[in-house]
Amino acid sequence: MTDSWVNSAERIGADLHLELSGPGGRRAALTRALREAVRSGRLAPDTRLPPYRSLAADLGVARNTVADAYAELVAEGWLTARQGSGTRVAAGVTPPPGGRRRDAPVPVPEKPASRARGPRHDLRQGTPDVSSFPRAAWLASYRRALQQASNEAFGPGDPAGRIELREALAEYLARARGVRAEPGRIVICSGFAHALRLLLPQVLRGPLAVESYGLGFHRELLAAASVRTVPLPLDEDGAQVCGLGRERAVLLTPAHQFPTGGPLHAERRAAVIDWARARDGVILEDDYDGEFRYDRRPVGALQGLDAERVVHIGSVSKSLSPALRLGWMVLPERYVDAVLDVKGEREAWASALEQLALADFIDSGSYDRHVRRMRQRYRGRRDRLVAALAERAPHVAVTGIAAGLHAVLRLPPGTEGPTVREAARRGVALDGLAGFRHPEAVTSAPDGLVVGYATPAEHAYGAALEALCGALPPG
Amino acid sequence: MTDSWVNSAERIGADLHLELSGPGGRRAALTRALREAVRSGRLAPDTRLPPYRSLAADLGVARNTVADAYAELVAEGWLTARQGSGTRVAAGVTPPPGGRRRDAPVPVPEKPASRARGPRHDLRQGTPDVSSFPRAAWLASYRRALQQASNEAFGPGDPAGRIELREALAEYLARARGVRAEPGRIVICSGFAHALRLLLPQVLRGPLAVESYGLGFHRELLAAASVRTVPLPLDEDGAQVCGLGRERAVLLTPAHQFPTGGPLHAERRAAVIDWARARDGVILEDDYDGEFRYDRRPVGALQGLDAERVVHIGSVSKSLSPALRLGWMVLPERYVDAVLDVKGEREAWASALEQLALADFIDSGSYDRHVRRMRQRYRGRRDRLVAALAERAPHVAVTGIAAGLHAVLRLPPGTEGPTVREAARRGVALDGLAGFRHPEAVTSAPDGLVVGYATPAEHAYGAALEALCGALPPG
Numbered sequence A, B: 001m002t003d004s005w006v007n008s009a010e011r012i013g014a015d016l017h018l019e020l021s022g023p024g025g026r027r028a029a030l031t032r033a034l035r036e037a038v039r040s041g042r043l044a045p046d047t048r049l050p051p052y053r054s055l056a057a058d059l060g061v062a063r064n065t066v067a068d069a070y071a072e073l074v075a076e077g078w079l080t081a082r083q084g085s086g087t088r089v090a091a092g093v094t095p096p097p098g099g100r101r102r103d104a105p106v107p108v109p110e111k112p113a114s115r116a117r118g119p120r121h122d123l124r125q126g127t128p129d130v131s132s133f134p135r136a137a138w139l140a141s142y143r144r145a146l147q148q149a150s151n152e153a154f155g156p157g158d159p160a161g162r163i164e165l166r167e168a169l170a171e172y173l174a175r176a177r178g179v180r181a182e183p184g185r186i187v188i189c190s191g192f193a194h195a196l197r198l199l200l201p202q203v204l205r206g207p208l209a210v211e212s213y214g215l216g217f218h219r220e221l222l223a224a225a226s227v228r229t230v231p232l233p234l235d236e237d238g239a240q241v242c243g244l245g246r247e248r249a250v251l252l253t254p255a256h257q258f259p260t261g262g263p264l265h266a267e268r269r270a271a272v273i274d275w276a277r278a279r280d281g282v283i284l285e286d287d288y289d290g291e292f293r294y295d296r297r298p299v300g301a302l303q304g305l306d307a308e309r310v311v312h313i314g315s316v317s318k319s320l321s322p323a324l325r326l327g328w329m330v331l332p333e334r335y336v337d338a339v340l341d342v343k344g345e346r347e348a349w350a351s352a353l354e355q356l357a358l359a360d361f362i363d364s365g366s367y368d369r370h371v372r373r374m375r376q377r378y379r380g381r382r383d384r385l386v387a388a389l390a391e392r393a394p395h396v397a398v399t400g401i402a403a404g405l406h407a408v409l410r411l412p413p414g415t416e417g418p419t420v421r422e423a424a425r426r427g428v429a430l431d432g433l434a435g436f437r438h439p440e441a442v443t444s445a446p447d448g449l450v451v452g453y454a455t456p457a458e459h460a461y462g463a464a465l466e467a468l469c470g471a472l473p474p475g
Helices: A026-039 A052-059 A063-076 A135-148 A163-177 A192-199 A216-224 A266-279 A333-343 A352-363 A366-392 A416-425 A458-471 B026-039 B052-059 B063-076 B135-148 B163-177 B192-199 B216-224 B266-279 B333-343 B352-363 B366-392 B416-425 B458-471
Strands: A007-011 A014-018 A079-082 A086-089 A186-189 A208-211 A229-232 A249-252 A282-286 A310-315 A327-330 A397-399 A406-410 A448-452 B007-011 B014-018 B079-082 B086-089 B186-189 B208-211 B229-232 B249-252 B282-286 B310-315 B327-330 B406-410 B448-452
Touching (some): A014 B163, A026 A063, A052 A063, A063 A079, A163 A310, A163 A327, A163 A352, A163 B014, A186 A192, A192 A216, A192 A282, A192 A310, A192 A327, A192 A333, A208 A216, A216 A229, A266 A282, A352 A366, A352 B352, A366 A397, A366 A406, A366 A458, A416 A458, B014 B026, B026 B063, B052 B063, B063 B079, B135 B352, B135 B366, B163 B186, B163 B310, B163 B327, B163 B352, B186 B192, B186 B333, B192 B216, B192 B327, B192 B333, B216 B229, B266 B282, B366 B406, B366 B458, B416 B448, B416 B458
Parallel strands (some): A208 A229, B208 B229, B208 B249, B249 B282, B282 B310
Antiparallel strands (some): A079 A086, A186 A327, A310 A327, A397 A406, A406 A448, B007 B014, B079 B086, B310 B327, B406 B448
């Protein structure tokens, strides 16, 4: 076996490495090397080969040598030559049966994208209406960010994240969410899971109290890091924080309990802050959809009560798109260095260019405009859900509708599983409430559905509602 | 303490949460709430307040109530009102001394960006010339990607990465690096460190053989994950892979040993593949600067010899910019599922939009053009370094110059530390060779400097070379 890649063909638009060795002259060697590159799949169908002149110059052979090699391979059917389109690898070239070399590529079946062939009606929670991404406004911000960036923006970054974004977030979070957010206590991350990972090694030691209902994904992430989670019972006022035991940390969704939907009551908010102060504890505030509140009582961030006891965590995953992988932590001052230690000495995760774009997007008012537009749209969808249920299934109570991108439908005991299956049969994907329940929870376990009303495109929502109502148990 | 955020002021361009409670009428409550929001710093100087009408509508109060509250706060100096610019928070408003509330924000000193005030001459390795980022071409690709993306691109992504990018990389890596890279065995990541993290839990168990010289950052990451690294001696033919013991995995930089600079000899390449086949081992190929080869012997990827024994790892951090946080792994088929398991069920790290932009950047030929342009530029810098040393310090041998973005200067025994310090005194930042040495290495430990010639901007390079030569020990 030889690995002497003897020569390179460089041209504007393409680099090509070829191995010229073996018996015969250079023309034979070049023909053989090209044939092998095509046959093995290393040169994919339709790949454009370099012009004779550049390949000849780079290989140090005569131009005719290259022309002859190309011509021979065209004659053999490996290459095609078309006027104006140069010489290309022929379409449909595949390794001959039985002729595969030991080291030829083994075709690996393509994994389907997880939602590439999704359900007909997707009412799973967790995703905003992706058809509403503000492409033009975002592109305008990205363009301005790229044009105005200093050169150092293209180098290794500050692990805390771009200062431009942290300043924009500080102003925005204070104004819109009541967060006490100086740029120096903000650390940019990829989203909530990344925030957890950054907090785990130094901030979250020992067991973590959580709400009895929450995202299984978060519980699994914590379990994988050997962090025990202790469920707090839930009632209509939110998590029963008076039940906090020896834990030194608690994870809450105070603005909109996930997924059951209520805000944490004012007395509980005060109580959990008191607990944290008395026990030197820390509260993780998962503000996953805080922007989307539909009633006249917007719930400010818990962090506003005590910036030194609460880690406020948010992202653009619900408000803009999960495809951007941009989130933030607003940290108690004493944790900033510990989190940056874990993050590493360079920005290793979030794209600096999209951080700058988001800063511009916020500063220019585009973020507020988009959130407001989506809030109206989601409120409209919620209203349509409520109206459809009132008409088609008045016996099904719907709760958690004052905010967010999902609602909870309460079902008669024992009907949750059959309803989820009946919905699936009708092409509706949604989750039962049971999947969100902590395995050790002692709260009652009502039957219910978690209906994400943001996921379908606008035009598809009516049909999704229709199919959902058809799947509900009779009254 | 109350946390009842009673009302919201929504308008195009701004959300504002205010607390209307306490004694007096609504005008007094609103005035108090706004004053407190400004005084506490929650509303930053120069923040624009909503127009009377929208705030009044949102609060359910008369327009005059808002107008009166604004007027009072303008009179008190908290707000300013200018024709055409609306009502804004006054500049220079700071909490009065002694008047800070218990829960008012504590100013956190801003952390300086790690290289914000860098050295005068930065000759540290690891960073490309950030002043050469192809802003216009990249923006064009980002625009096309955003315009052509289907809606699902803005939703939760495939953890393997966008198929468009994996297809573009498969074609590019096969053509330019000799990698056998079907899209199904490519997993997108944020760079080499992220690749290591994804491989650690399931692929890299037990001790890992490494080269005697390498990045301390990688050793630390492995040590933090309790992976023992065992150094392989280096000689002029690269790592002595015949010394592989009971380890089942080895990390190599076959194209361009980091940082000493030579390629792994052909016999060693064959030998390490044989070892992996015989011992069911795996080779991690860190192809960190494979595109930048200046001689007539480009070194193909080791992975091309056996796609089932080599994990090929690359990124755009050297070829384009580390700010994008985009890299890739080309995996043996049997590891694909394990790595995706670790990565999670959604794309949690790399921006899907910039993945699409990179796919377009590669497919459109912009990547090739940029690499070719930078190769010529870096080759020119290397030549200037070699020429400067030949003239100013002919006794200093320079090695590892056939490729990459850095060179190694060999120094007389005992002079490395003093030279690095003398360089620092002259404003030159660079690293001594010793810092890259594995603590358990048994290879000889020559004195030397690692000179990154890509980092300075083009106009600053001459002065950097001048300062470097001035710091070298006399012959």
